[in-house]
Amino acid sequence: MDSGAAGTLQDVVIVGAGVVGCAIAHELSRTGLRVALVERATEVGFGTSKANSGIIHGGHHASPDTLKGRLEWAGNQLWDGLCAELGFGFARVGELTVALAEDDEPALERLVRQAEEKGVPGVERWTREQVLAAEPALNPALVGAVHAPTTGVINPYEACFGLAESAVAGGVTLWTDCPVLALRPMRGPDDGWEVITPSATIATRAVVNAAGVAAGDIARMAGIEGVQLRPRKGEEYLLDKRLAGLVHRVIYPCPSPTSKGTLVIPTYDGTIMIGPTADLVDDPDDLTTSVSGADRILAAARRLVPGISERDVIAQFAGMRAVLDDEDFLIGPTEAPGFFNVAGIQSPGLTAAPAIARYVAALLGAAGFDTERVSAAQRVAPPVRFAHLDDAAQQALAADEPAHRRILCRCEMVTEGAVREAIARGAHTLDGLKFRTRAGMGRCQGGFCTDRCMAVLAAALDLPLTSVTKRGGDSWLVLDRSEPSS
Amino acid sequence: MIDARPHVLHDRYDVVVAGGGPAGLGAALAAREAGAERVLVVDREPEAGGILLQCIHAGFGLHHFGEELTGPEYAHRVLHEALDHGVDVLCDAYLMDLADGRAKLLSGEHGVAFVETGATVLAMGARERTRSAIRIPGDRPAGVFTAGLAQRLVNLRGVLPGRRVAILGSGDIGLVMARRLALEGVEVVGVFELLAHANGLARNIVTCLHDFDIPLHLSTTVVGIHGRDRVDHVTVAPVDEHLQPVLERQWEVPCDTLLISVGLIPENEISRQLRLRLDPVTQGPVVTSAMETSRDGVFACGNVVHIHDLVDYVSAEATVAGTSAGGYAIGHRPAADNVCLQAATNVAYCVPQTVSTHREHTVYLRVRRPLEQSTLRLSTPDGRVVHERKLRYVVPAEMVRLKLRPALLADFHGDALQVEVVAR
Numbered sequence: 001m002d003s004g005a006a007g008t009l010q011d012v013v014i015v016g017a018g019v020v021g022c023a024i025a026h027e028l029s030r031t032g033l034r035v036a037l038v039e040r041a042t043e044v045g046f047g048t049s050k051a052n053s054g055i056i057h058g059g060h061h062a063s064p065d066t067l068k069g070r071l072e073w074a075g076n077q078l079w080d081g082l083c084a085e086l087g088f089g090f091a092r093v094g095e096l097t098v099a100l101a102e103d104d105e106p107a108l109e110r111l112v113r114q115a116e117e118k119g120v121p122g123v124e125r126w127t128r129e130q131v132l133a134a135e136p137a138l139n140p141a142l143v144g145a146v147h148a149p150t151t152g153v154i155n156p157y158e159a160c161f162g163l164a165e166s167a168v169a170g171g172v173t174l175w176t177d178c179p180v181l182a183l184r185p186m187r188g189p190d191d192g193w194e195v196i197t198p199s200a201t202i203a204t205r206a207v208v209n210a211a212g213v214a215a216g217d218i219a220r221m222a223g224i225e226g227v228q229l230r231p232r233k234g235e236e237y238l239l240d241k242r243l244a245g246l247v248h249r250v251i252y253p254c255p256s257p258t259s260k261g262t263l264v265i266p267t268y269d270g271t272i273m274i275g276p277t278a279d280l281v282d283d284p285d286d287l288t289t290s291v292s293g294a295d296r297i298l299a300a301a302r303r304l305v306p307g308i309s310e311r312d313v314i315a316q317f318a319g320m321r322a323v324l325d326d327e328d329f330l331i332g333p334t335e336a337p338g339f340f341n342v343a344g345i346q347s348p349g350l351t352a353a354p355a356i357a358r359y360v361a362a363l364l365g366a367a368g369f370d371t372e373r374v375s376a377a378q379r380v381a382p383p384v385r386f387a388h389l390d391d392a393a394q395q396a397l398a399a400d401e402p403a404h405r406r407i408l409c410r411c412e413m414v415t416e417g418a419v420r421e422a423i424a425r426g427a428h429t430l431d432g433l434k435f436r437t438r439a440g441m442g443r444c445q446g447g448f449c450t451d452r453c454m455a456v457l458a459a460a461l462d463l464p465l466t467s468v469t470k471r472g473g474d475s476w477l478v479l480d481r482s483e484p485s486s
Numbered sequence: 487m488i489d490a491r492p493h494v495l496h497d498r499y500d501v502v503v504a505g506g507g508p509a510g511l512g513a514a515l516a517a518r519e520a521g522a523e524r525v526l527v528v529d530r531e532p533e534a535g536g537i538l539l540q541c542i543h544a545g546f547g548l549h550h551f552g553e554e555l556t557g558p559e560y561a562h563r564v565l566h567e568a569l570d571h572g573v574d575v576l577c578d579a580y581l582m583d584l585a586d587g588r589a590k591l592l593s594g595e596h597g598v599a600f601v602e603t604g605a606t607v608l609a610m611g612a613r614e615r616t617r618s619a620i621r622i623p624g625d626r627p628a629g630v631f632t633a634g635l636a637q638r639l640v641n642l643r644g645v646l647p648g649r650r651v652a653i654l655g656s657g658d659i660g661l662v663m664a665r666r667l668a669l670e671g672v673e674v675v676g677v678f679e680l681l682a683h684a685n686g687l688a689r690n691i692v693t694c695l696h697d698f699d700i701p702l703h704l705s706t707t708v709v710g711i712h713g714r715d716r717v718d719h720v721t722v723a724p725v726d727e728h729l730q731p732v733l734e735r736q737w738e739v740p741c742d743t744l745l746i747s748v749g750l751i752p753e754n755e756i757s758r759q760l761r762l763r764l765d766p767v768t769q770g771p772v773v774t775s776a777m778e779t780s781r782d783g784v785f786a787c788g789n790v791v792h793i794h795d796l797v798d799y800v801s802a803e804a805t806v807a808g809t810s811a812g813g814y815a816i817g818h819r820p821a822a823d824n825v826c827l828q829a830a831t832n833v834a835y836c837v838p839q840t841v842s843t844h845r846e847h848t849v850y851l852r853v854r855r856p857l858e859q860s861t862l863r864l865s866t867p868d869g870r871v872v873h874e875r876k877l878r879y880v881v882p883a884e885m886v887r888l889k890l891r892p893a894l895l896a897d898f899h900g901d902a903l904q905v906e907v908v909a910r
């Protein structure tokens with residue numbers, strides 16, 4: 001982005017602008033430190049952070065003996081404040097972990113116990129009758145459930161955009177399309193690092209490795225072996241908006257030792273999502289969805305909510321968890337001075353992100369960086385959501401601003417004004433627009449709005465249509481008439 | 487074209503028509519002719535004409551105008567007929583909501599506006615089914631387009647969707663796009679069709695595929711999309727008699743683009759908002775022979791009701807809907823139907839779903855399976871034959887039209903008729 005910054009010595013370079021890197025950048029933007037956030041994708045949040053269940057976990061799922069268990073509950077409590085400052089939505093809808101058989105009782109008991117140990121309030125057993133009164137769409141064969149009111153849903157990519165936008169407003173330099181290729185220690189062992197990227201070499205006192213599934217690679221660049229991440233893929237399926245309201249709370253089955261199972265999730269945007277699977281894979285970039293994944297998820301979701309049908313699926317995607325052998329987060333300084341790992345951030349990494357950020361800031365403080373709070377976070381205005389406004393507000397907005405008089409995405413009622421605003425705030429790809437405005441996320445999956453959004457993007461960025469991409473890199477969309485064969 | 491946008495928007499219209507394709511424009515014209523004074527057509531596009539504007543090939547209008555026109559020519563004609571009869575056509579205006587005789591519009595010229603209306607015609611057309619609707623597994627790279635979107639990109643934006651294109655689905659839009667891209671110098675590596683028979687009009691198979699040596703693979707489907715950023719190849723596999731892919735026999739097709747042409751579904755956002763009764767097969771509203779939906783004063787025609795293969799039939803249906811809506815607005819309720827049509831053997835659906843023994847009707851239906859020599863039969867639910875007609879070759883892709891006259895039903899006194907198409 002700001003290439004002048006390449007020449008300046010940074011205090012901290014954060015590698016990876018997922019929700020974790022963005023949260024750290026946002027946290028550090030409140031200090032006086034010079035911070036750069038470096039991301040190989042073309043926009044922030046395009047890694048695992050855009051492809052998850054969007055749940056802010058209640059806080060009682062992970063054991064208090066683990067780092068992730070402590071950061072989960074701490075993170076949960078930080079999201080309300082962040083959402084208010086950063087203009088994105090968060091709804092504490094609550095969750096139900098549902099027992100379908102008497103054998104599930106011990107699992108329910110464990111959840112209640114864990115909540116008590118961690119001080120998560122309001123977690124309690126519900127009888128079958130209570131559950132069915134609150135969630136009539138659930139399988140009537142259920143025997144009981146645990147209710148946790150602290151669980152919420154957010155839009156994970158909005159969270160990344162909000163955190164990053166606020167961080168940049170607070171002085172952080174953001175470099176996108178900028179893969180870290182190598183790390184080189186500067187002269188003496190305590191002098192910091194050179195971060196080598198195709199566009200520039202950035203000198204910094206410290207490196208924070210928040211590279212998600214690639215964190216092992218970044219660690220190796222610093223000479224640190226042993227950060228062995230196993231990629232564990234999760235497929236998710238999104239259902240048509242007309243099922244909105246089918247369930248009101250996040251619905252969990254009883255957990256097995258290895259997985260929280262397949263959930264039925266009322267997303268913040270009002271659609272229903274079902275998923276995820278949990279399959280170890282070899283290739284951390286393998287984000288394919290599969291027939292078997294779809295079959296398993298649909299079968300599991302239907303066990304919880306029988307009214308779900310495969311005909312309701314409007315989109316599918318997969319995300320990759322970064323899993324260490326002990327299944328915990330690995331956060332801290334390393335034997336390489338000035339190099340900090342934030343690795344193994346699998347579920348509930350989204351929930352924990354703001355707490356991870358505070359934890360990292362404290363570690364930097366302990367390592368001699370001046371992280372005393374000097375300012376409040378930069379506020380970010382919420383994006384315009386035409387569809388959410390009432391008649392009078394829509395009338396006023398359309399009267400003021402002609403760009404709000406045209407619908408570009410008919411499924412989600414996104415106006416051209418909202419698309420222009422998203423571009424002004426940093427979207428420069430079709431997916432970036434989609435995640436910022438929801439254009440293309442509805443039931444027609446971009447059949448209607450793709451060329452319209454491309455045209456607005458091209459005009460606003462002063463590019464030909466042929467330069468517009470889906471998500472950067474080689475994801476070109478259309479060709480010039482003169483180049484059909486190459 | 488012309489700027490038909492009315493600069494004055496009245497508070498009240500006799501008839502508001504949602505959608506300015508051939509269905510909406512035809513209905514508006516008929517509503518005027520039936521006596522409605524103020525008729526407003528709204529369309530979200532900058533120009534009226536609907537999907538026809540991107541169908542620049544010829545073959546439209548043989549029935550309706552008695553000559554072969556391109557899509558834009560057909561659209562131009564129906565637009566001018568409507569304008570000449572004093573219809574207001576408001577483009578760049580989105581019908582957002584319709585409740586209790588009040589339409590909520592979002593207009594480029596007028597902003598958010600509300601207009602009262604005596605009757606309404608829904609003519610919003612159709613949307614395309616997507617990759618996700620058929621859940622093709624694999625990666626999610628750029629380069630997967632619905633065929634209609636690709637048609638828009640090529641014909642209206644003047645760009646190409648890729649260099650080597652595979653097409654899933656042998657419906658007419660897919661076939662027309664195969665030819666269109668071949669003419670642009672794009673390599674069309676093949677059309678893949680799940681069913682054992684092609685899904686488009688016979689003439690399109692010949693003029694779009696055979697004439698360009700584009701292979702058609704029947705009983706074959708796409709089982710995987712591969713490519714990180716842009717499509718790199720797709721895998722395809724033959725399917726067995728239950729339409730399940732035989733993965734042992736799959737093969738790779740290198741291409742940078744996959745066009746999905748797997749059918750249209752009525753645009754029923756508004757129909758759902760209005761809680762209209764929907765037909766589970768057509769996925770559009772259930773209509774009477776007056777093209778009235780399950781709500782008084784709300785009429786519908788065109789692809790919003792069921793998917794038509796020829797625009798000429800859309801125009802014919804629009805005339806019925808518009809005549810009824812225009813009449814309704816000046817106080818003539820459409821006469822009630824007294825017979826319910828039931829799709830039976832080898833009939834997927836009938837539209838309208840009800841008819842009257844006292845009037846003449848055109849009933850449209852689609853068969854489920856192709857048949858060489860067949861008979862269309864109307865019978866009572868207990869099996870007594872009421873009327874039979876010989877049909878030639880029938881295929882699901884081509885609608886069957888049945889002219890139902892009172893004379894044919896003179897000896898029929900029940901309230902339900904079964905419609906079937908069986909082998910002779």
Ligand SMILES: Cc1cc2nc3c(=O)[nH]c(=O)nc-3n(C[C@H](O)[C@H](O)[C@H](O)COP(=O)(O)OP(=O)(O)OC[C@H]3O[C@@H](n4cnc5c(N)ncnc54)[C@H](O)[C@@H]3O)c2cc1C
Pocket residue numbers: 015016017018019020021038039040041045046047048049050051052053054055056057178179180181210211212213214215218232233234235236276318319320321345346347348349350351352
């Ligand atoms: C299916 C699924 C469902 C989940 N559901 C939930 C949930 O409901 N709640 C919850 O709390 N958690 C959930 N999680 C976990 C959560 O999504 C992750 O823990 C979180 O997103 C991790 O964020 P991150 O920033 O560490 O990783 P990422 O978002 O992957 O960010 C890492 C970034 O580093 C970048 N990068 C990598 N290498 C380089 C390089 N060399 N140079 C520059 N940049 C680089 C990547 O491009 C990427 O953007 C889920 C995960 C999955 C897979």
Ligand SMILES: Cc1cc2nc3c(=O)[nH]c(=O)nc-3n(C[C@H](O)[C@H](O)[C@H](O)COP(=O)(O)OP(=O)(O)OC[C@H]3O[C@@H](n4cnc5c(N)ncnc54)[C@H](O)[C@@H]3O)c2cc1C
Pocket residue numbers: 504505506507508509510528529530531534535536537538541546579580581582609610611612633634635637658659662750753787788789790794795796797798800
């Ligand atoms: C991609 C494609 C290609 C086709 N090719 C052929 C062909 O080659 N030959 C052939 O005979 N038929 C073809 N058809 C079939 C064609 O749809 C019909 O022949 C005919 O155009 C249908 O007319 P219609 O008026 O019902 O719908 P459309 O022509 O689709 O018109 C519907 C209109 O409603 C507008 N609209 C929808 N919702 C709203 C709203 N909420 N507010 C305001 N306006 C709205 C739309 O913008 C559109 O202009 C094709 C259809 C498609 C989708």
